[in-house]
Amino acid sequence: MSTTIAQRLYELRRAHGISQEDLARKLGVSRQAVSKWECGESVPGTDNLIALARLYGVELDALLGIGRDADADDGVPAQVTSGSGGAATRPVSAGEPAEPPASPNRRRTLIAIAYGALAVLLALILLYCVRANTPDxxxxxxxxxxxxxxxxxxxxxxxxxxxxxxxxxxxxxxxxxxxxxxxxxxPAGTGEADESxxxxxxxxxxxxxxxxxxxxxxxxxxxxxxxxxxxxxxxxxxxxx
The missing domain is CATH 2.40.50.320 (Copper binding periplasmic protein CusF)
Known part of the structure; x- marks a missing residue:
């Protein structure tokens, strides 16, 4: 039997806190049969697989580890799909951000430009005030x-x-x-016109x-x-x- 299935059966039994004796009694098989399943020496029959899946509350393919094996063998991360149309986009590599963060240098540059423009405006206002209050x-x-x-x-x-x-x-x-x-x-009354x-x-x-x-x-x-x-x-x- 595949070691993946054997390991899966062992993990599920331990996760549910069931001993090999208790599991054998629930399935109506011997403890040796359960031990062979978990050691990979034999494979449970179809009826026992269905019973195990119902007992552990998992799907049959999850019990057999089919989905996990497929992901491990494929090695390709899941694609990001849009919420409305469902169209697949470019796969995102591990360690690649979905969107590049905003550049702090760009933000500092914009702030510096804004402060520079404000300083020039204040200088022009000051120059105007000085000129307006300077006598000719x-x-x-x-x-x-x-x-x-x-x-x-x-x-x-x-x-x-x-x-x-x-x-x-x-x-x-x-x-x-x-x-x-x-x-x-x-003086008034002199009869002479005022002239500058x-x-x-x-x-x-x-x-x-x-x-x-x-x-x-x-x-x-x-x-x-x-x-x-x-x-x-x-x-x-x-x-x-």
Whole structure:
């Protein structure tokens, strides 16, 4: 008899806790016959096989180990079938995952791209806010305390203030600097029309004691104040008599 059948009969009897004597008595055979079945020296008859299957509660082919032998001999794993159509798919090899896991490197790359885009957006917003709050011109008001007609430089005393790091601002003029007089309105009833003096690029030699309003163009990130600050326009408020 096949050793697989003999081993199967032995395993089933032991699993149900039945001795060879008890099994022989239930089947109406001798204990020696049961021993020969489990040693592979003989094969139970058809009636005894059916009785054994009913006693152990298994199918006849399971009792004979037919299904187990077929799987062991074939060596091909069961195919995965779809739940609806039942069509067989490619057999899955042992150790091969059904679906590849998501790549952690890809996830980290996407997160890095998202953070990079957010950083660029925040930088643009910050740049816009800085530009929106940065003045195009800086205007100071003060008194001329020194003037150099050779180099077109003059010094304005802006007084003691926390707005500027120094009380005295050194100013420089060039051909682009404009000059203007702040002419007060004529008193009412004089019969003279009010006229403003247009700004001029003709240089005016500033005198000590004049009250002036000086404008500096700081567009494009021009640093201010410096040792010598280029003046965009000068408005003379008052002059000494």
């Amino acid at each position: 011109y800086i205007v100071i008001e003060g008194t001329v305390v020194a003037s150099d007609g050779v180099f077109d430089d003059f010094v304005v005393d802006v007084g003691y203030t926390e707005q500027y790091p120094s009380r005295y601002i050194v100013c420089s003029t060039d051909s682009t600097t404009t000059y203007d007089y702040n002419v007060p309105d004529e 003096v247009p700004a001029s690029r003709e240089p005016i030699e500033l005198q000590e004691g004049w009250k002036v309003s000086v404008s500096f163009d700081v567009r494009g990130g021009v640093k201010w104040p410096q040792a010598r600050n280029l003046v965009d326009s000068i408005q003379i408020e008052t002059e000494l008599a």
